[in-house]
Amino acid sequence: MTQQKPGSKRKIPMRKCCGCGEMMPKKELLRVIRTPENEIVLDLTGKKNGRGAYLCKSTQCFLKAKKSKVLERSLEVAIPDSVYSSLSEQLEQETAEKT
């Protein structure tokens, strides 16, 4: 009998959520990056280059991060409202997709 041990899974890259501070699989998080051009963008592919900050797909964490400006601090740059808007839009989509 082959029983899967909990520790025998492939290693999943973990990142820390800026909102709640919990370590989560990278795939479960939204990634906001600062590009080499100093632009702040929401990276949905996870493949863009730049310095990244991560957030759970949770409105609570988003609001917390927005309020405490933790993304700003993490990326060391001001984050325009438009980025927060697209983040919250994305969050709505992500949560709506869940079945």
Ligand SMILES: [Zn+2]
């Ligand atoms: Zn979180």
